[in-house]
Amino acid sequence: MKEQYGDLVLIYSNKEDGNMSKKYGEEADSNRQKFIRKMGLEVNRFLLMQADNQDRIVELKEEVETISDLYYKLVEADAIICKYSNVFLYLNFGDCIPFTIYDRKNHVFGFAHLGWRSTHLDLHQKLFHVFKEQFHSSNDDLFIHIGPCIKKDSYLLPSPIQREEEKWKPYIDYVRDDLYSVDLCGYVRDFFLESELLESQIKIVPIDTGADMNYFSHYRSVEEGEKEGRFFFGVGME
Numbered sequence: 001m002k003e004q005y006g007d008l009v010l011i012y013s014n015k016e017d018g019n020m021s022k023k024y025g026e027e028a029d030s031n032r033q034k035f036i037r038k039m040g041l042e043v044n045r046f047l048l049m050q051a052d053n054q055d056r057i058v059e060l061k062e063e064v065e066t067i068s069d070l071y072y073k074l075v076e077a078d079a080i081i082c083k084y085s086n087v088f089l090y091l092n093f094g095d096c097i098p099f100t101i102y103d104r105k106n107h108v109f110g111f112a113h114l115g116w117r118s119t120h121l122d123l124h125q126k127l128f129h130v131f132k133e134q135f136h137s138s139n140d141d142l143f144i145h146i147g148p149c150i151k152k153d154s155y156l157l158p159s160p161i162q163r164e165e166e167k168w169k170p171y172i173d174y175v176r177d178d179l180y181s182v183d184l185c186g187y188v189r190d191f192f193l194e195s196e197l198l199e200s201q202i203k204i205v206p207i208d209t210g211a212d213m214n215y216f217s218h219y220r221s222v223e224e225g226e227k228e229g230r231f232f233f234g235v236g237m238e
Contacts, residue, residue, distance in 0.1 A: 154210025
């Protein structure tokens with residue numbers, strides 16, 4: 001799938017494109033390159049992000065523009081800010097939220113891996129505040145994209161730590177047998193609505209990776225013994 005909003009380009013694969021993580025198959029590198037070319041983009045402009053399920057934010061330096069082949073390099077971070085055209089960031093996902101914030105006026109975007117831990121650390125909020133403080137971004141110029149991820153109906157956890165926190169109570173519901181549904185996506189979305197962004201500025205891909213068999217899901221593999229794999233998500237500016 002390929003989506004475009006102004007200069008911002010987002011691409012993401014599904015199971016038909018194959019597993020994208022080397023951890024789960026030697027074919028991953030070939031699958032990634034084939035998928036990038038299928039989307040009409042250059043492989044050597046994609047830079048791998050290695051997340052640590054924390055809240056570390058890194059801004060790319062201008063040197064990335066002069067590197068002829070980014071594909072075999074990586075940046076360790078949970079969120080990366082990029083203001084350079086033709087530099088694409090990518091990560092492989094299996095339920096966590098591929099999160100993008102884009103300032104069309106300042107021509108800058110941030111890409112984050114939002115798992116339950118980094119969402120609990122409010123990484124999306126911290127990234128938003130960086131845009132506000134460093135780039136003086138206006139709400140009117142911002143666009144939020146939430147890619148395919150596990151949704152509330154599929155994400156059941158035993159006694160999640162967030163359930164004791166007041167701010168999380170609207171996003172955690174008791175289901176059965178000490179299992180609670182956790183709405184990470186809703187928690188992220190509502191922060192931006194409360195920050196006075198319009199619903200039209202927030203795009204949530206409706207795909208629930210925990211339920212959609214066309215997508216890899218770590219949660220489903222653990223619960224149902226399905227073969228593990230990851231799908232590709234990449235973002236950049238033309």
